[in-house]
Amino acid sequence: MKGKRVLITGAAGFLGSHLCDRFIKEGFHVIAMDNLITGDLANIEHLFKLENFEFHHHDVSKFVHIAGELDYILHFASPASPIDYLKIPIQTLKVGSLGTHNLLGLARSKGARMLIASTSEVYGDPNVNPQPEEYWGNVNPVGPRGVYDEAKRFQEAITMAYHTFHGVETRIVRIFNTYGPRMRLNDGRVLPAFIGQAIRGEDLTVFGDGSQTRSFCYVDDLVEGIYRLLFSDYAQPVNIGNPDEITIQQFCEEIIKLTGTDQKIVYRELPQDDPKQRRPDIEKATRLLGWTPKVARAEGLKITYDYFKSLSQEALAKIEHKDFTTFNK
Structure with a gap:
């Protein structure tokens, strides 16, 4: 694949x-x-010196132009x-x-393959588990x-429409x-909410009774799955995630043990439409991509906690307490 050109949107974000x-x-x-808007150039500044890397400060909700050939697009904005x-909310929608419409048009004009991040x-607050x-x-x-969930559902629909039509x-x-x-x-x-509270010596906030579940996938595993999917021949949606399911209560206790802190767990009302269960069925990814x-x-x-601990005190001081009282997403 050496020399192929790929556009990655949302490139200054966590996954991008x-x-x-x-x-x-x-x-x-x-x-x-x-x-x-939410990305940080610090995440990619180590790449700026490379000849095979370029950065465009642009909002993909406006017309997107890329000069020359383009082989792949990964839409993570x-x-x-x-x-x-x-x-x-409006920018999210x-x-x-x-x-997505602009980038699909670009993919069509360039003959590029496009992968979208759904x-x-x-699945919302699912009635089946795993999903x-x-x-x-x-x-x-x-x-x-709804602004996030429906934006992603529409994104899938328009992507399939461009594929079929x-x-x-x-x-x-x-x-x-x-x-x-x-x-x-x-x-x-x-995860960052719990670790942030632990680092600052605050009590850890759990929404609801902590019985709701999540399944956490390490970023390197996710990137590997995305890479394999891009070069597969499968156009339908594919789940990429770790099926190792854990309750929020159990996860909170793991963070307390990891950080060596002795904070209390405090409970708050569960937000509206907060998913009670989240666990991927990865049979397709395993069968089609050979991925687990x-x-x-x-x-x-451990790796993630060490990263957060390495952040400067100045960076940690910028974090406001109110930012942690939202959702156990």
């Missing part, structure tokens, strides 16, 4: 930056794009945490709709999560809870 690293490692020319999409949130790709979901379109080569990955270095401590998701997660949660959490 790791994808940039992977495609650079594989010999691609990486065109990174981000409007930096979107707010992904409750704090972000509740703060900027626009990047999933207008942004999410386990398309297979054939499950259509239980989503409230007008609830607080225009013959564009497309791939759809449904991403389950992912963690690792470069997450933002203040993004409202359960390799990094155990204990190993991945």
